[in-house]
Amino acid sequence: MPGLYAAGDAATRELICGAFTGGGSHNAAWALSSGFWAGAGAAQFAQANRLAASTHLRAQGRAGLLDARGQRMDSGALIKAVQDEVFPYQRNWFRHGEDLQASLGRLDTLWQQTRHAAPAADHEQTLRLREATAMLAVSRWMYRSALERTESRGMHRRSDYAGTDVTQRHRVISGGLDDVWTGHEHLGPVVEQLLRGQAA
Ligand SMILES: Cc1cc2nc3c(=O)[nH]c(=O)nc-3n(C[C@H](O)[C@H](O)[C@H](O)COP(=O)(O)OP(=O)(O)OC[C@H]3O[C@@H](n4cnc5c(N)ncnc54)[C@H](O)[C@@H]3O)c2cc1C
Numbered sequence: 001m002p003g004l005y006a007a008g009d010a011a012t013r014e015l016i017c018g019a020f021t022g023g024g025s026h027n028a029a030w031a032l033s034s035g036f037w038a039g040a041g042a043a044q045f046a047q048a049n050r051l052a053a054s055t056h057l058r059a060q061g062r063a064g065l066l067d068a069r070g071q072r073m074d075s076g077a078l079i080k081a082v083q084d085e086v087f088p089y090q091r092n093w094f095r096h097g098e099d100l101q102a103s104l105g106r107l108d109t110l111w112q113q114t115r116h117a118a119p120a121a122d123h124e125q126t127l128r129l130r131e132a133t134a135m136l137a138v139s140r141w142m143y144r145s146a147l148e149r150t151e152s153r154g155m156h157r158r159s160d161y162a163g164t165d166v167t168q169r170h171r172v173i174s175g176g177l178d179d180v181w182t183g184h185e186h187l188g189p190v191v192e193q194l195l196r197g198q199a200a
Helices: 026-048 075-086 097-115 123-148 189-199
Strands: 170-175 181-186
Touching (some): 075 097, 123 170
Antiparallel strands (some): 170 181
């Protein structure tokens, strides 16, 4: 997306850590390095686009914004409801398809409620609700991706699929707001070669 720059944990660090955590300096190094690159990129972009001040901004999705049919949502309650699904180790560390499905059912219901919620009381509350809605969107991408990966790999551990499956050496990608989709992105030949070297 032109003009959007992300750094640190908000950007993928999987390229340097693989499917596992990069604890013990990798993550901190990634936050610093990607911050430097993103900052330089954003500065270049801003300089090059100085004359395009009238760039149009467009809201992505309506959840937490405008639709006035439903009840007003409380951002704090929404955050707590998402945390209840993604914090417990029994759901998100020891993953099982049935638990993931059950969480997704509740998260999808929350999405529908948020999508039709009445506008927040003021600008501050609108911002808080959009932040909470972003957490909700991520939780639905996360658990749909987790269901798609029917194996255990790196930090993704499925008790119903305990082994690693050599045919699943792809990335699972996901997106969508009202309808969440998942897909596979195949690794480049260099990464494939490295993995083959590790396995040998
Ligand atoms: C328990 C644990 C152990 C770890 N151990 C290691 C390790 O040994 N080695 C290692 O390299 N890494 C480790 N990490 C990972 C490392 O801490 C992170 O990768 C790194 O801190 C990410 O930096 P960041 O700046 O991208 O994000 P963060 O440090 O999360 O910074 C994001 C900031 O944005 C703020 N923020 C969020 N939303 C808003 C908002 N709406 N408005 C204003 N501010 C906002 C947050 O309060 C926060 O201060 C560990 C992490 C955890 C949780």
